Amino acid sequence: MNGIKRQVYRMPKAGSIKHLTLQQEPLPEPASDEVCVAVRAIGLNFADIFAMQGLYSATPPGSFIPGLEFSGEVLAVGSNVTALKKGDRVMGATKFGGYVSHININHRYIIPLSEGWSFEQGAGFLVQGLTAFYALTELGNLHRGMNVLIHSAAGGVGIMANRICKKFNAYTIGTVGSKGKVDFLLNSEGYDAVIVRDEHFAAKLATALDGRPLHLVLECIGGPILQQSWNAMAPMGRMIAYGSASFTSHGAKPDYLRLAWRFLRRPKIDPLRLPSQNKSLMGFNLIFLYEQTDLMLHMLQRLQALQLDPQHVGHVFPFAQMHDAIHLFQQGNTVGKVVVMVDQ
Template sequence: MERQAYRIDKVGSTSNLKLVTESLDEPQANEVQVEVHAIGLNFADVFAIHGLYSATPKGSFVPGLEFAGVITKAGAEVSGFKKGDRVMGVTRFGGYASHLNIDDRHIVPLADDWTYEEGAAYLVQGMTAYYALVFLGGLQKNQNVLIHSGAGGVGIMANRIAKCYDAFTIGTIGSDKKLKVLEAEGFDAKIVRSKKFGNDLEEALNGRELNLIVETIGGEIFKAGYNLLAPQGRMVVVGASQFASPGSKPNYLKLLWKFLTRPKIDPQQMIQENRSVMGFNLIWLYEKVDVMDDLLKDMAKLDLGKPMVGQVFEFDQLHEAIKLFQSGRSTGKVVVKTNA
């Protein structure tokens, strides 16, 4: 069959991302073919398009890590799904398309009362937040948690998960225009990041220990948070938005300067101060299906509610969606609907 897909032949600029019509093979025995109804945008998409992501495929590829849609065909060995099932899923790139083939281990049923847009907004954000907080961060009841990019998809989910553990949560944002989102999501303290972030964080803690940080920024913000971590405190790095570029292509000199001047941590000092820094890449989880299953089962036990879909674009507006996402002005999840 033929499908529409946004394909990039040469990384380096979003302007190289072109909408094409191309053939899609029949699904293999362990795969299903999905008519995609909604696509979720992620920072990894932009970094891959710019050629700054180590997991970026070589040569021509279709970006996109998550989607929701309807199964149109099922391979001979697929037993848990059938034609007509509504599903949401994750893919190691390939999501920016009207149709795709996917291993049935990488999809889950989409609840009847969830929209396709909500389905495309849940898996990457939810698994990132849960893996960071619980699996790596070791979140315990009544701890104090700093969550950067609190009005974004991961930040919102991280706060909801932390609240299930009765945590005191501090959310940070880049603009006071997003304060209403933090208020609606029930963050206990809110910080608009600035050059006095360290002082603002200390004030927000108000004598409390800082036990856990979900770090997404980098640079001086990273450094200020690390310096206030309590003994046995953990910082889990899930992103580095300081390296994001608002334009169609990166400013490589600026990126190089940020890279060379990024904070350095002495392992010996970490031992003396009893602090930890961890990081992970969600693409790694793609190959660890058993871990993904455990994450989703554990998340299902929590009352996390539906994901917040902030902005929805049409398929032919994908470039506009990416521009908004890069600008830092979006809240919740940015989703693109296909023409299905």
């Protein structure tokens, strides 16, 4: 292998998704500890949107390629790589750089595609599975019989979170933005209760709990929903915040006036009151776990030991329709994983 020409979606800098363009770039041979993967499927994540719009602190300065997870087939291996070989079906996680037809990446961020899984399913497992698992078990101290509130329940993280919770026999309440997702979550994913978020959310949550203490909240909405979820938590409860969907924009660029208004009206939880409230609020961003490779791999081993079903893939687009996939994803009307397929 003497290097190849690859297709990439690149941003000149963060700001507007309209500036994401398809380009052709050379890719050198993989380094000694790398593998070259011919990408077959790319998973979309909200971190991609925040990065492209310049709202993500971890976004690389200057020109960058979005994308955090993918699956594909090993095309070549570096001289020091012995655990993988050409032709292996794999899935991987990367700190940006995933919107591509081919990628060179350290072999430690690649694992074999699970037996019987499609490339689409593989592209929806690592980032969202690890996000849900680390937030619930490492930070949330999930254990048997807990009562758990999971926001954005029909998204990739929400689906994986519920499946993890069920391995611990937890009672799960999911929230969604539209009633069209309720039946899927109750009948296909096994949530115990599902709430459509609206101005009556607090009362709906109390009804769903039916006297049960709320032990754990997986929070990714922000705004009044965050505050009401916090208020409903029992003493010794834990809230794990891993996103803030209320700050997302459906357009190519952020709506800065709307963002400023929401920022000024955001919930304010006083740390001086936490001891008397006996509650915990923790934040989590998977991008920082990526830097702790040994810890990430340990979490991944524990996650795989649960033997979860593959991710639910709700929407599939061809590589040439990346912008259409992103636009649909932004609207919040998707169920499960949004995946972009790459023809090789």
